[in-house]
Amino acid sequence: MRRLDTAGLNRRSVLGLAAAGGAAAVLPGPARAAASRVASNARIVILGAGAGGAAIANRLAARLEGASITIVDGRKDHWYQPGFTLIAAGLKPAAYSVSATDLWLPEGITWLPEYAASIDPVAQRVTTVSGHALDYDYLILATGLVLDWAAIEGFDLAQVGQNGLGAVYAGPEHAAATWRAMDDFTRKGGTALFGRPPTEMKCAGAPLKYTFITDDYARRRGTRADSNLIYAAHNDTLFSVPIVNEKVKLLYRDRGVDTRWNHVLKAVDPAARQAVFDTPEGETSLDYDFINVIPPQRAPQVVRDAGLSWGDRWTDQGWIEVDPATLRHLRYPNVFGVGDINGVPKGKTAASVKWQVPVVEDHLVADIQGREGTQRYNGYTSCPLITRIGRAMLVEFDYDNNLTPSFPGIIAPLEELWVSWLMKEIALKPTYNAMLRGKA
Amino acid sequence: MEDLTVETLIAVSEEIFGRLTFWLLVLLALAITGLFLWTLWRDGGVSSRRFLLAQLWFPPGAIAMVGFMLWMTSSRLTDIGGPIDWIALLGLGIWGGVGAVMWAYALGGLARRRPPA
Numbered sequence A: 001m002r003r004l005d006t007a008g009l010n011r012r013s014v015l016g017l018a019a020a021g022g023a024a025a026v027l028p029g030p031a032r033a034a035a036s037r038v039a040s041n042a043r044i045v046i047l048g049a050g051a052g053g054a055a056i057a058n059r060l061a062a063r064l065e066g067a068s069i070t071i072v073d074g075r076k077d078h079w080y081q082p083g084f085t086l087i088a089a090g091l092k093p094a095a096y097s098v099s100a101t102d103l104w105l106p107e108g109i110t111w112l113p114e115y116a117a118s119i120d121p122v123a124q125r126v127t128t129v130s131g132h133a134l135d136y137d138y139l140i141l142a143t144g145l146v147l148d149w150a151a152i153e154g155f156d157l158a159q160v161g162q163n164g165l166g167a168v169y170a171g172p173e174h175a176a177a178t179w180r181a182m183d184d185f186t187r188k189g190g191t192a193l194f195g196r197p198p199t200e201m202k203c204a205g206a207p208l209k210y211t212f213i214t215d216d217y218a219r220r221r222g223t224r225a226d227s228n229l230i231y232a233a234h235n236d237t238l239f240s241v242p243i244v245n246e247k248v249k250l251l252y253r254d255r256g257v258d259t260r261w262n263h264v265l266k267a268v269d270p271a272a273r274q275a276v277f278d279t280p281e282g283e284t285s286l287d288y289d290f291i292n293v294i295p296p297q298r299a300p301q302v303v304r305d306a307g308l309s310w311g312d313r314w315t316d317q318g319w320i321e322v323d324p325a326t327l328r329h330l331r332y333p334n335v336f337g338v339g340d341i342n343g344v345p346k347g348k349t350a351a352s353v354k355w356q357v358p359v360v361e362d363h364l365v366a367d368i369q370g371r372e373g374t375q376r377y378n379g380y381t382s383c384p385l386i387t388r389i390g391r392a393m394l395v396e397f398d399y400d401n402n403l404t405p406s407f408p409g410i411i412a413p414l415e416e417l418w419v420s421w422l423m424k425e426i427a428l429k430p431t432y433n434a435m436l437r438g439k440a
Numbered sequence B: 001m002e003d004l005t006v007e008t009l010i011a012v013s014e015e016i017f018g019r020l021t022f023w024l025l026v027l028l029a030l031a032i033t034g035l036f037l038w039t040l041w042r043d044g045g046v047s048s049r050r051f052l053l054a055q056l057w058f059p060p061g062a063i064a065m066v067g068f069m070l071w072m073t074s075s076r077l078t079d080i081g082g083p084i085d086w087i088a089l090l091g092l093g094i095w096g097g098v099g100a101v102m103w104a105y106a107l108g109g110l111a112r113r114r115p116p117a
């Protein structure tokens, strides 16, 4: 991978073919892909080098010969976000989730370490914050989503870790700071508040898991009897998949989690340790000793300004208008989406990315070859739902709310198991890393 | 998982241990198995006395393997939840036990030039 200094960029430069797919040559990599390398001089721009961007960059670099692939992302650190939960559970240090972005990018592509500032899908041009213009034949959006902290009045990221304020989603350091606050809470007892935003969100199981983990610590430390754990659901369910919802309700009843319905977090007062919720009956406030704040989630402004979002759905969130099966933009067929940015009813997990990447690769390469792609994304979404330290439930489903277990007949879904915990603890990060390299 | 191929498994294992360590472990396992087979061939069969002694290493091997796994993954025996958990635990124990027996037998075979009469 070549790192680009913006000053010397020749956007038309076709990069060294010799370097292309270098990684694939060294490893016993996918012979399948190597065997069917497609010659092309297409200019492909990928926005975002997170889970989806890095994975599709590796797949395309191995698959295409002669294409000019540029990945645009201003973040030097790559974040393994599923690890945030383990960091906030005191099981891993903040560094567990942090690596260098360029570690995951293949030879033969160009990384432009800047953020995109505007996208013009008609002129087929992306402009970066420094004013650099990139023309493309194909655009892949993998920008993930933004956490809208400003939507929670009184919340301040700088205060996370103090006064019982937690924010697992904010990043590795904030997850570690949240652990300090949760650690402190579970030693003393009191009232803890959990919940989720009313928007679509990544890993909708994460707020539920964190409640279970806090409950577990309080039990281990003998403070559970002095603790009240409140889960404020944004509507009248805990999870969008009905069968999972029922199961989590049962478990919450079993663990004594006090569930409140139709509570949308509006404001926090960190000094007074008070949270304000919008409910159908009007505003309600709850006092807390510990709170995990998860804010509304939306598409980045640059994507929303580009006119790529749905016009009639999620209008306050701006997810892009793609075909749910092909992940191809419905109005701009040379634009694809991978990951959290996609305007599809499920799929905001890293596990979904793993299933989406081969689909986008298939349709993009097919288009280069002048044919139609055949692969379909079925909405596969997965989230190992930790129910205590040492146990988890594998929860996997598709667009139609079917359960889609990876190991049918072997590992039961919706059952609290040690092996499912082992998967999250041992196998998830390596699988994620293999996916980033385009190998899983 | 979308397609669980041998390739994916190898890629994932490389990520778990690091590529170098993973292949060193594979080599080590192959070496011990080779050594074990070699002693069998040299002695013209299983030396029953040495095998009996080697078998004493089964329980510590099994316990060490299970203990290591629990420790590595911050879990406890009470986390065992369903049948598949028991099977996994048993599998780990057998793996650790058999591994230890093979080590003991092969290393014992190295130390002793000729099989006991």
Ligand SMILES: Cc1cc2nc3c(=O)[nH]c(=O)nc-3n(C[C@H](O)[C@H](O)[C@H](O)COP(=O)(O)OP(=O)(O)OC[C@H]3O[C@@H](n4cnc5c(N)ncnc54)[C@H](O)[C@@H]3O)c2cc1C
Pocket (backbone or CB within 6 Å): A047, A048, A049, A050, A051, A052, A053, A072, A073, A074, A075, A080, A081, A082, A083, A084, A085, A114, A115, A116, A117, A142, A143, A144, A145, A168, A169, A202, A203, A206, A300, A302, A338, A339, A340, A341, A348, A349, A350, A351, A352, A353, A382, A383, A384
């Ligand atoms: C606490 C937590 C727990 C989770 N647990 C799980 C789990 O157990 N299992 C699971 O499968 N998933 C889990 N996830 C979800 C998973 O991490 C995401 O779904 C996944 O990372 C999505 O990949 P992505 O490529 O869409 O976005 P990301 O990985 O977030 O990457 C987006 C990239 O785009 C870049 N970017 C943003 N704007 C621009 C711009 N304007 N120009 C250029 N680049 C830009 C960003 O810098 C970033 O690098 C969890 C997430 C969190 C927060």
